[in-house]
Amino acid sequence: MGSDTMARAQIEPAQEEQDPRAGGLGCGGIAAVRVDRGKGPFHGVLAGGQRERDVIGGDGGSRARQARGRCRASSSRSVRDGTRGFGMMGSHALEVEFSLLRQWLFEQALPLWSTAAVDRRSGGFFEWLTEDGAPVEEPRRARVTGRQIYSFAIAEQLGWDGPTRDLVRHGLVSLESFIGTNGFVVPLKTVDGTVLRHDFDLYDHAFVLFGLAAAVGTGEQCARLEALAEQLRGRIQAHFAHPVAGFQEGPRGSVVLKANPHMHMLEAALAWETISDDPAWGALADEIAELCLEKFIDPETGALREFFDHDWNRIEEAPGDLVEPGHQFEWAWLLKRWGLSRNRPDAFRVADRLIAVGEQYGICRERGLAYNELNGDLSIRIGTSRLWPQTERIKAHVISYATAVSEQAAEASARLAVEAIRALRRYFEYPLRGGWHEYIDVEGRPIRNNTRTSSLYHIICAISEVADLIDTGNARRQHRQVARVASF
Template identity: 40%
Template structure:
């Protein structure tokens, strides 16, 4: 046990040092567009930012990342990034109705104006996390409530959950619901009103009732308008990274709601993702399975490795015995080592994004959007103990 505790401490220290000393400084100092505003989507592996259109979700994720950094005790400057991204969300990205454009050019021309459920979930998360570090800024809460009420009035599913578009566009998706669930939990933690908890409760129940396969406990991604798995191959897709991510959220919800019925389904999600969705030879979680747990796509994205970490921190928190807790911590360390494979780049603080099935990384710029995943996982790992 002492050796395991030492390994945990070393891994926590190593990851936090990489984050504080390298990643957060480079994505602040290089990643902020000081001429046009907002943040760059990517930095190439030579350390040069690349000019491209800006997705609203990226600005939202960088607000989260630097607000979370402050909550973690990062001693460096964070306001520069938070302010730049909030100005982008409240400026070029903002529509007249209080919702957000999905994509805006670097020159602030709207590229894609249509409603994107996923983007709005991240905007809500951004405002919640910023509000945690700026509780005096009531505008953050006001903007979040405008988006929340627009979702309810314009995009609510007639029974439960939310639509992808109005008029309806199929398939309905679990992934934006997952991030709305995450945002609602953040607002509950930030002291938001009771409506956040009500929406979180609805999504949690919808997950157990409809998203989870009734026979094998896996989580499907795509549904018809009545929350049945959509016909054809799309209805059979499982993403192991999302299995881990939902498990982390459901265990958090069990603690907030006081209802332990969410823990067993969460454990089953982790079991599936670890046993079938993780390549233990490469020590990475892969992209997609079919619902019979056979491999659909064996490439391994960075983000899935962070969700594997978060899931084991959550499981460790509800472990029923010392042995179970030690097993969770051991798997957490293994997952962290899988993530660190992606950090082996010439400039510290950047990272790879895709590992191919043959064990080679795709040569491409580092995406800003991944920092959200990384900082959340490292923050969660700092909470783990034996």
Template identity: 40%
Template sequence: MSSLSVRLTDVQRDLTQWLFTAALPIWRDVGVDTVKGGVYEALALDATPVDLNRRTRVAARQVYAYAQARLMGYQGDVDTVIDAGLNWLAGPAAAPDGLVYAVLSPYGQVVKDEFDFYDHAFALLAYASAYRVRPDDRRLEAQAILVRDKLLATYKHPVRGFEEANPRTLPLKTNPHMHLFEAALAWIGAGGDSQWTEMATEISQLCLDKFIHPHNGSLREYFDGEWNPIEGERGRIIEPGHQFEWAWLLVRWAEISGDDKFIAPARRLVEIAEDFGTDHARNATIFELWDDFSVKDDKARLWAQTERIKAYVAMCSLAATADEKSGYVVKLIESVEGLKLFLEVPVNGLYRDKMNSDGSFVQEAAPASTLYHIICAINELNLVDGAGLSIL
């Protein structure tokens, strides 16, 4: 076994141990509100709950996280969190039309009742994740189809993709589409009907045709009603973390669909995010660039580090030779080391969210929503086989 294989095995073991022995127990035992229901938005770094208004996406993400934990072989209690999340979606967060409210108070009063595309993408991901570990519960699939069909009937863009509101508000955004794409892939993996494949096909092609810059290969965030980059500064914003995340999704879709046209754009997204969107002095992927690849915001968020990991797992799957794969594994391990900077906190299992330009961290509570990113990255990391790597 090469030294690189040993290093890969070590980081896979270390992160999985952190997840199973520290993170999952604390976000279950402290992160679930056993009195009012649902899950807390955040835990202070002394592991006490922060009882803020609750975004529905957080409950959905925690369902995903604990369902994924079970699929990864975690033997601890996952049902407490899955039930808390699903009961919140079906209870306080449930709107009369079958959709979900975006934000509620800790006591379940609606704070934001307007449609939020992003939250519905995560509701669909939650139902798919729960269905994979509870395949006999057909209500999960029925609820997902209800939400999906409501989106198609009420919020479909007249040409491709989805609106942010009905009547329309601008800008249209790529980020909710990315997570709806993720949810569609999850439902394909869970054995869902053909409409999930149709949805994934449409979003993936919209990405190639409109989201990705035709000249430099970057991915824009904000668009007008005809899928042109919105005028002004917002139309020039690039998020390196999203570059990595879209690359991972496009490689997954290439494998599912058998269409290799998504591979080259994915490679280019990784190249941009690594070369221009990652501060190698801090070993941290930063928040925002302009479309000429100059830095807009050099703070670093934890979630972007997890997307860097996932992107290099995807690149490993594309490697044609041992040397090429070894090069990607070196970057993968570097990405893990970048993530681990955020995990150095007084209470094991919590994490920092924002890194300043000088490498220090913003002193704030750990957001529950980030566990979704972390567990997905660790699961992807564990898929990489270290056999046959070169010594680099």
């Protein structure tokens, strides 16, 4: 989710202190860790840093085969049976909302995006569909291909009976075509393969790594794809590592440093560390999470900032003082996942503050929607509402519910998750069955436009997070593991 405000030439357009026990982990608190019923590489970290591959055992090939029904530690129902009931009002509403989301996904969205948006002639995926369902012929981005591979891999694990494996393989052929002769990812090219951008874009590299992890999570070409991912990660680190931490996308002083692509590198690293024996993935996740805790958070407001100078100092002048409500929620979700696996209550405290910032300053109470952008002082910069921040709000409250240490905190998180799901479903009121609006304006009216392929990743990730929390009753139930409890 790139910003549309700061240094547009450098950024490709896409795109009060809380008690830590009140919604997450507190010192001395008990956190329940969730069960991933079949999510492959995407969240399989057990309490205390134990990875699911250590539980499952076996070599790389057998790990990947078992990833089709992979389980992970969870504070979902299996743990909560021993700590709190699952029948609270907010939790019941959450189950109802999940049922509606899943029905829409299986009956409308996936049938559309698995057919109309798939380019069977030239390969890859179309970037947009019109309101009539016709593909829009535009240049292709590497990031979208990685996202679509993930989306169809997760669709399989959610129990959709469509041609998911064929779609993952179709995506892989296209994804590898984005890797140039120099070993780096080409961010943008025409349908016929002509390269339109030659610059290094960390965001696109992150989603190529993420898509490769998704494919391996289904059991596809495990050894070869893992080697490809390790080579790509190594090249990034060798050529674009920042001397302090993280990455820089150009020579010193030539570009601003950005938090957003680091967020997706963290997401990719967390995915890979659960299915790979290579400790470099965990080390990369640690480096980025620590960088976030140390540099990305404004100590005066507790908000996560987006842009920095070469020494990782926050840019205070507009428009570089951008705060994105959606990223407050998304980083909170990632920090809580990382914090669970590393026994880091400080990560939970920061995450809870990010959620508080998002809720207090980033939500329009009249419309019930997350704003697009805030200023550094947390005043509103852009009051329209894109689709993707609503999905990140869902994920943040779902993981807060899953890790809450009291009935009251769990109920509050469940109610906010329900509110966020209902907000998201407003975007699905689109002329094309299975499509979605990308924007809702300040009056609460959808802004008519084509429907964007890249948003499927956001939507299905949020749905999958809810699915991991509650008992869906689908085929993933048989793969459930006994959840572990992390004590801080």
